[in-house]
Amino acid sequence: MTTHTQASTGPVWDWAAGHGPVTGALSATTGCLAVATTGAAAGMPPGWALAVGAAGAVGHTENQPARPAVRPHHPLARRLLAPRCRRRRGTKTPARSPGPPSARWPPSGSAWAPPPAPPGVREEARELEALAAAERQVARELSAERRAIAAQWVDRIQRVCGLTVRVLAVEQWPTGTGFTLDAELPPGGTTYDKIAKESARLSADARLPHGCTASASQGIDQGRVLIDVTTVNVLAAEATYPADYGPLSLHTGIPWGLRTNADEIRAYLREQCALVVGPTGSGKTNMVHTILAGFARATDVLTWVIDLNAGSAGLPWVRPALAGDGKGMRPGVDWLAASPEEAELLLDAAVRIAKHRKMAYQDLMSQANTDLLPISDRIPQIMLVIDEGAEILAGTDKESRRLAAKILEVIRIARAMGIRTVLTALGATGAVLGNLMIRREAKVRVALTGGETEGMDLGKQFPGSRGLRVDQAPYKGAGFMGTPESAAALFKSWRILPNQIRDIVAATSDRHPTLDATSAKAAGPDYARRWDHARTAWMRDDQPATPTGQEEAASTGGGLNLSALRNERPSAPESEADALARRFREQIDAQFATTPEPAAGEPGPAEQPPAAAGLNLSALRAEDNAAKDAALALLLAAGPEGTGASAIARALADEHGTTRQTVVGWLKTWTDDGTAVRVGTGTKARYVHHRHAPDTHA
Numbered sequence: 001m002t003t004h005t006q007a008s009t010g011p012v013w014d015w016a017a018g019h020g021p022v023t024g025a026l027s028a029t030t031g032c033l034a035v036a037t038t039g040a041a042a043g044m045p046p047g048w049a050l051a052v053g054a055a056g057a058v059g060h061t062e063n064q065p066a067r068p069a070v071r072p073h074h075p076l077a078r079r080l081l082a083p084r085c086r087r088r089r090g091t092k093t094p095a096r097s098p099g100p101p102s103a104r105w106p107p108s109g110s111a112w113a114p115p116p117a118p119p120g121v122r123e124e125a126r127e128l129e130a131l132a133a134a135e136r137q138v139a140r141e142l143s144a145e146r147r148a149i150a151a152q153w154v155d156r157i158q159r160v161c162g163l164t165v166r167v168l169a170v171e172q173w174p175t176g177t178g179f180t181l182d183a184e185l186p187p188g189g190t191t192y193d194k195i196a197k198e199s200a201r202l203s204a205d206a207r208l209p210h211g212c213t214a215s216a217s218q219g220i221d222q223g224r225v226l227i228d229v230t231t232v233n234v235l236a237a238e239a240t241y242p243a244d245y246g247p248l249s250l251h252t253g254i255p256w257g258l259r260t261n262a263d264e265i266r267a268y269l270r271e272q273c274a275l276v277v278g279p280t281g282s283g284k285t286n287m288v289h290t291i292l293a294g295f296a297r298a299t300d301v302l303t304w305v306i307d308l309n310a311g312s313a314g315l316p317w318v319r320p321a322l323a324g325d326g327k328g329m330r331p332g333v334d335w336l337a338a339s340p341e342e343a344e345l346l347l348d349a350a351v352r353i354a355k356h357r358k359m360a361y362q363d364l365m366s367q368a369n370t371d372l373l374p375i376s377d378r379i380p381q382i383m384l385v386i387d388e389g390a391e392i393l394a395g396t397d398k399e400s401r402r403l404a405a406k407i408l409e410v411i412r413i414a415r416a417m418g419i420r421t422v423l424t425a426l427g428a429t430g431a432v433l434g435n436l437m438i439r440r441e442a443k444v445r446v447a448l449t450g451g452e453t454e455g456m457d458l459g460k461q462f463p464g465s466r467g468l469r470v471d472q473a474p475y476k477g478a479g480f481m482g483t484p485e486s487a488a489a490l491f492k493s494w495r496i497l498p499n500q501i502r503d504i505v506a507a508t509s510d511r512h513p514t515l516d517a518t519s520a521k522a523a524g525p526d527y528a529r530r531w532d533h534a535r536t537a538w539m540r541d542d543q544p545a546t547p548t549g550q551e552e553a554a555s556t557g558g559g560l561n562l563s564a565l566r567n568e569r570p571s572a573p574e575s576e577a578d579a580l581a582r583r584f585r586e587q588i589d590a591q592f593a594t595t596p597e598p599a600a601g602e603p604g605p606a607e608q609p610p611a612a613a614g615l616n617l618s619a620l621r622a623e624d625n626a627a628k629d630a631a632l633a634l635l636l637a638a639g640p641e642g643t644g645a646s647a648i649a650r651a652l653a654d655e656h657g658t659t660r661q662t663v664v665g666w667l668k669t670w671t672d673d674g675t676a677v678r679v680g681t682g683t684k685a686r687y688v689h690h691r692h693a694p695d696t697h698a
């Protein structure tokens, strides 16, 4: 390597040194290092000479020992800095190092001389000088390593891309998994993508291990390029979802995984929708859970999930709230639709909310001087996650077409009003990426490869990105991610385990926002009754029936009534009789402004209808429900005075034929779960609805 004595341009900032500018630069034509003679020669302010010394190129002033940018974690630094402590504690003082002639400032002959130091300080000064010399040595070695890297890559870019760049800085990543080159492109209008498109060839030329890339992106201006070179394959290893489940906000981005330099990559979804493509087995379901985890942690997001594949994507986020120990816990998602009918209700509600927000929040937006609805924990964003939504969009049957039209309508009209969509897809099919709406609105893109090459058209999914190859990420959960803020590049999604999902549901239960009243009104009863027994029976299969008194506490999320979820019954599609019973309960709700508690109204253990297959119990259930609802209405109507089992049974006898014994069972259940309070004793015992109970009655 030839060393020139004059820098080809002025000083540059070396982020590898980190703490000072250096004048080392690579000659534009030879790819060799050019070094300025001194700080003064390079026209630097006085302080800069220290950093020049730190970089090992020139030296330092005698009275101000250099403080080179030594990274304590670097092995060289550890080796050379270790004696420092010993020397400080010990008695032996190393001899003063004269240093190389070139490292002395001012040059001999100068009139400048250091001011005389008091004798007591001299020994300390000598110690410091020795330490500084050792540190300069470290810096020289570090710098030499960086220069060697720079020189290699200048040659490589010349060889592979036919471009002569000047490397201005080399930053080695603290993770030790690679480095970034900051380079100046040659004059004549060369753009960074000339290098970006040769990523694969550069990686091969550098003999990078599999899973490692050299990917170029825009530099600080259009004449500069940043080249990230990964040297250790971090994609192969499994990275578990971080155990910190602290609050997140939509505005500060939701982390979705790790880049190859171990940096988190975040999705900013206030205005963007997202598209996650992953063939079977690539880790797509796991990725969906990671996405749901981020939304659950956010204080300004409500997540609505459509998963027509038996709701499996959303179910783990609901079930902890159904389990026996999930008392008062809110689910990690706010609505889960697993059937086309429920999905239609959900999408219709989303459209109504978007339209209503547009009108209702005019004043708010005008006060905030924005045309984007200000999203906060009081007016949360609704994130609609549609698993295999792209397949719905591509579907040709009537049902899919109807749903697809509604999905596209939400995407089209709801950006400003705070409803955005995350669609997943098994493949980046033309039906998805050919859709202008998706292309325009969904610029947060993920392609999980898992080694699969079929249907993986990265060029289509990340237009403009060059050099991305599926075989760079042949691991489950690994792939490419690009957002408007971060160019498409390799990434690894976190592995999230079922116990973590349970923990996140518990940790975030109190954190979820409630749908603002304006939106809840627009969403209507379809939203308010989304957790109704008839609509959620399918979620409760295998769940132990554990009615508790916490349901109303859990219902703060806009009508959520988890007692319905905990109520174990044979799951069956809603029959006409069930529908009748439901409508009756709704009428009671409307009249008494309460949410009936189906669990509380269930028959006691002795009266539990057998769940044997083949029996049609819905008629019985409807009758039971109607009687129970009527009993609850009587209890509520009795006010603070309360009522008793006999009085209720008498009132129900004619119409429902209900016995006192049945009513006693219901009252016991309601007392246990907090719906009713038993006051008085013996013959004076009576039951008061909790709204009128002495301690809560205002």
Ligand SMILES: Nc1ncnc2c1ncn2[C@@H]1O[C@H](COP(=O)(O)OP(=O)(O)OP(=O)(O)O)[C@@H](O)[C@H]1O
Pocket: 237, 238, 239, 278, 279, 280, 281, 282, 283, 284, 285, 286, 287, 476, 477, 478, 492, 493, 494, 495, 496
């Ligand atoms: N981020 C990840 N890190 C490590 N391993 C992962 C990751 N994601 C998934 N896996 C592994 O891959 C397996 C399949 O993952 P997952 O079920 O999410 O894939 P999928 O694409 O949804 O497949 P399918 O459609 O068949 O369900 C998991 O059981 C797990 O072993």
